[in-house]
Amino acid sequence: MILKTFRLVAAILFFTALTLFFVDFTGVMSLGCHALAHLQILPLFLGGAVGGLVFWSILTLLTGRIYCSVICPLGILQDIFSRTARMFTRRLRYKYNPVTSRNRILRYGFFLVLLVGFFVPLPIFLSLIDPYSNFGRIVSHWLYPLVLLGNNLVAAVSHAAGNYSVYHRPIHLSGAAMLISAAFFIWIAYLAVRHGRWYCNSICPVGTLLGLLSRFSVFRIRLNERCVGCRRCETVCKGECIDVKHRKIDASRCVLCFNCIPACRKNAIVYSRIPSPKCSLMLETQAVETADIHRRQWILVTAGLAIFHGLLRLTPFAYVFSAETAKVSAAVPENLPSGTSRVSYELTHPVFPPGGKEIKAFQKRCTGCHLCVSKCPAGILTPATTEYGINGFLQPVVRFQNGFCNYDCTICTRVCPPHALQPLRTPEEKHQVQIGKVHFLQENCVVNTQGSNCGACGEHCPTGAVKMVPFGPPELFLTIPEIRPELCVGCGACEYICPVKPYKAIYVDGLPTHQQAELAYDPNAEQEVLHTDDFGF
DSSP: OHHHHHHHHHHHHHHHHHHHHHHOOSSOSOGGGGGGGGGOHHHHHHTTOHHHHHHHHHHHHHHSSHIIIIIOHHHHHHHHHHHHHHHHOTTOOOOOOOOOHHHHHHHHHHHHHHHHHHHTTOHHHHHHHOHHHHHHHHIIIIIHHHHHHHHHHHHHHHHHTTOOSSOOOOOOOOHHHHHHHHHHHHHHHHHHHHHSSHHHHHTOHHHHHHHHHHTTOSSEEEEOTTOOOOOHHHHHOTTOOEETTTTEEOTTTOOOOOOHHHHOTTOOEEEESSOOTTOTTOOTTTTHHHHOOOHHHHHHHHHHHHHHHHHHTSTTHHHHHOSSSOOEEOOOOSSOOTTSOOOOOEESSOOOOTTOOBHHHHHHHOOOOOHHHHHOTTOOEEEOSSTTOGGGTTSEEEOOSSOOOOTTOOHHHHHOTTOSSOOOOSHHHHTTEEEEEEEEOGGGOHHHHTOOOOOHHHHHOSSSSEEEEEESOGGGTEEEEEEOGGGOOOOOHHHHHOOOOSSOSEEEEEEEEEEEOOOSSOTTSOOOOOOOSSOOO
């Protein structure tokens, strides 16, 4: 009972802290809490954190799959589903699920997909099967908007009462991300209620990897000679790995929920380092069945993945999966009212977040957990649909419809678990990172089309990449933007503030490789001092 209580307390604390960090829009929680996300195994693997992988490997070899029961947020979410189901019905019972050929193909097939997706790379597959990323999308696109909605309701009531201490927060929704996360949420809830941790033992590649290691763990749950075959332990086992009939426990599928220990009234289940000499009924080779994969099954799975990989390299598959060829364009609608912009433009490349450096390296590591999306204070990071091609589906892309990138903000680069966004520690380090370049369409500018001054883009540019110069007859005192792309950092302030619709007169085009922008002035240069005998005005 002590083990189960300790596990429950640790899991609840970790799950609550990580979930609150995702939905915290006020900045109350320190950015240091991103370390909770950095404990996840697949981000550690993609980020090349050898120390973290060695730590989890050693801990699994010692204790078993403690990661799945305490650290994995999706695993804990499944426990919440099954626990909630038991509150409404007492008839919910699990039973031993023997390992079949179908289970092996699923389990090791998805594990091979993970490996192939890493080395090819095919980040879309890593994103769709990673347990942490799926949890992150569920929280980011369902719980987070609900939290903002609650805040806005409180703000509305407070403002009506004359209290303005609570501010309204805009809610930005992504239809594609909401649909995918909702479908996964419903699926994982159904599996958890009906089969406990079936997803962890048959689909999740992280669970498969830890299962292979836990076969050799020093501490394991075991049956001793006191077992009378009542099967109480079997009915509460979420891993469906206890076979009372044959006195077997599959250590590779045991997620260390410890439900079985307090359920046994005969003290026949123990979590111990080595089997007692009296435990003659214990199975010492309990996980051999899981590892005994037929050679033909491996050949079929590997051959299928190889064929699929070959198809992706062929046209047109290579085109739709490539981020280099993905473009963002817009068709000119008909019957536009007078005074609106009519010249469309095409982005040669989407804008991806600062710290990504190079698009291929960024996509190889990003799993689409959307922690950066939920933590972006400007709301400009959104899940991609077609911007990167199919291969980059749901990876974060920068859009300037809702705001622009704060000149001093480096939050997204500091919280990224797999380091797909390399950390920019200081604002000064970010000031020269060029994620895109500015472009100007004079044909769309209101100064040209309506003969009225604007200047909003020049006022909002933090680097001097956009400045206003005289335009037209001098007596009209008109000024129009003039751009210097070498100074632009791609923050999108000019594009966001431009009032022209539906096509902006000034916009930022992305770069496949981030560059270094030139400084508008040398901060170390000596400035000329104006000496006067009187006031300067």
